[in-house]
Amino acid sequence: MQKDTQVFDLINRELDRQRHGIELIASENFTSLQVMQAMGTVPTNKYAEGYPGKRYYGGCEIVDEIENLAIDRLKKVFNCSWANVQPHSGASANAAVFLAVMKPGEKFLGLDLSMGGHLTHGSPANFSGKTYHALHYGVTADGIVDYEQLEAKARAEKPKMIICGASAYSRDWDYQRIRAVADEIGAVVFADIAHPAGLIAKGLLNDPFDHCHIVSSTTHKTLRGPRGGIIMLRHDFENPWGYKDPKGNPRTMSQLLDLAVFPGSQGGPLEHVIAAKAVAFGEILEEGFTAYGQQVIANAQAMAKSLVNRGYNLISGGTDNHLMLIDLRNKNITGKKAQETLDKAHITLNKNAVPFDDKSPFVTSGIRVGVPAITTRGMKESHMETVVAFIDKVLMNADDEQLISGVKQEVKSFMQQFPLYPELG
Numbered sequence: 001m002q003k004d005t006q007v008f009d010l011i012n013r014e015l016d017r018q019r020h021g022i023e024l025i026a027s028e029n030f031t032s033l034q035v036m037q038a039m040g041t042v043p044t045n046k047y048a049e050g051y052p053g054k055r056y057y058g059g060c061e062i063v064d065e066i067e068n069l070a071i072d073r074l075k076k077v078f079n080c081s082w083a084n085v086q087p088h089s090g091a092s093a094n095a096a097v098f099l100a101v102m103k104p105g106e107k108f109l110g111l112d113l114s115m116g117g118h119l120t121h122g123s124p125a126n127f128s129g130k131t132y133h134a135l136h137y138g139v140t141a142d143g144i145v146d147y148e149q150l151e152a153k154a155r156a157e158k159p160k161m162i163i164c165g166a167s168a169y170s171r172d173w174d175y176q177r178i179r180a181v182a183d184e185i186g187a188v189v190f191a192d193i194a195h196p197a198g199l200i201a202k203g204l205l206n207d208p209f210d211h212c213h214i215v216s217s218t219t220h221k222t223l224r225g226p227r228g229g230i231i232m233l234r235h236d237f238e239n240p241w242g243y244k245d246p247k248g249n250p251r252t253m254s255q256l257l258d259l260a261v262f263p264g265s266q267g268g269p270l271e272h273v274i275a276a277k278a279v280a281f282g283e284i285l286e287e288g289f290t291a292y293g294q295q296v297i298a299n300a301q302a303m304a305k306s307l308v309n310r311g312y313n314l315i316s317g318g319t320d321n322h323l324m325l326i327d328l329r330n331k332n333i334t335g336k337k338a339q340e341t342l343d344k345a346h347i348t349l350n351k352n353a354v355p356f357d358d359k360s361p362f363v364t365s366g367i368r369v370g371v372p373a374i375t376t377r378g379m380k381e382s383h384m385e386t387v388v389a390f391i392d393k394v395l396m397n398a399d400d401e402q403l404i405s406g407v408k409q410e411v412k413s414f415m416q417q418f419p420l421y422p423e424l425g
């Protein structure tokens with residue numbers, strides 16, 4: 001068979017792009033070569049609907065071992081008693097949590113998308129907002145989660161589920177406070193830790209498992225694994241809503257979640273991706289991943305400081321985790337223009353609404369900056385100043401094509417000290 005050069009040439013161009021650019025998209029990272037190698041393997045050929053030991057197809061004895069290994073390692077990573085590694089993505093994991101807990105039309109409470117929340121936390125454009133009755137809390141003028149508003153809405157509306165977690169929020173969460181009001185009204189607390197999971201795994205942020213009934217995450221952000229989703233419980237529990245099996249026995253939360261992933265919302269699991277998840281969880285269990293997490297936080301602090309020194313306005317004034325949100329209104333440039341201009345200099349990030357933004361979500365007043373990917377490339381605190389200097393130069397000269405093309409060359413040569421997948425030639 002001839003090699004499909006059309007596709008592989010494109011893949012090689014993408015490798016080149018990743019090597020030369022400064023990757024600041026807060027949700028991105030670079031997996032290890034082993035994680036990628038595991039993904040491109042033969043379990044992709046295997047149908048394995050069901051769960052280890054309870055499959056609908058023959059020949060699953062080895063993929064059973066793969067999936068059990070992934071589950072066992074993940075349980076160690078987060079010190080939890082039950083995990084499902086089959087969700088194809090973070091959104092799929094969240095869809096399963098909704099399906100397990102909620103009936104259509106029932107109320108839940110989540111962080112507003114325009115304040116840092118995620119589409120799956122009740123956006124009208126998403127299944128979560130279309131199928132269920134979404135209520136939202138926001139952040140205060142200081143950019144911190146408005147816990148008082150959360151509590152007031154919870155008491156007034158009595159939602160069945162409260163979601164915490166975000167995609168563009170730079171501060172840690174008070175899970176205990178959310179659990180307290182949830183207990184008052186009999187709601188379950190669902191933490192979506194898609195972004196900071198890798199930092200939580202190493203004890204570098206508050207532990208949501210102490211207080212939240214259900215936890216979901218992606219595997220490809222700070223966890224540095226393959227693209228995918230996971231759902232976890234530290235303690236299983238009998239569902240309080242009277243959901244029963246056909247024999248009339250009450251179902252446990254883990255049973256409801258397993259059923260909601262398959263057959264509820266997915267078909268066959270991606271066992272090659274689950275193999276790669278197992279590799280990634282193995283890497284997280286190693287000592288070195290703690291150093292990685294600590295460096296992520298140190299780099300984020302250094303970058304925040306450097307931005308503030310240059311007059312940039314950070315929402316909430318700083319960061320506790322791997323990302324920060326910059327309000328560009330005092331710099332007279334929109335989020336859209338900033339993203340597009342930085343792209344020309346091979347600095348990749350995304351425009352982002354800031355809390356109380358007066359511009360449309362397509363334009364926005366802000367940008368989101370994250371350091372997990374550049375930390376994986378090997379950058380330390382001292383490099384953050386250089387990166388911020390590049391960003392500032394581009395944003396302050398956004399219409400000077402020649403200067404931006406000069407920065408692009410500087411970025412390319414700067415990135416040569418941080419090799420990416422040298423084994424790939």
Ligand SMILES: *Cc1c(COP(=O)(O)O)cnc(C)c1O
Nearest residue numbers: 089090091118166167192194218
């Ligand atoms: C990224 C993210 C998701 C969705 O992950 P996908 O894999 O893109 O579907 C869900 N929730 C939050 C908070 C996220 O940041």
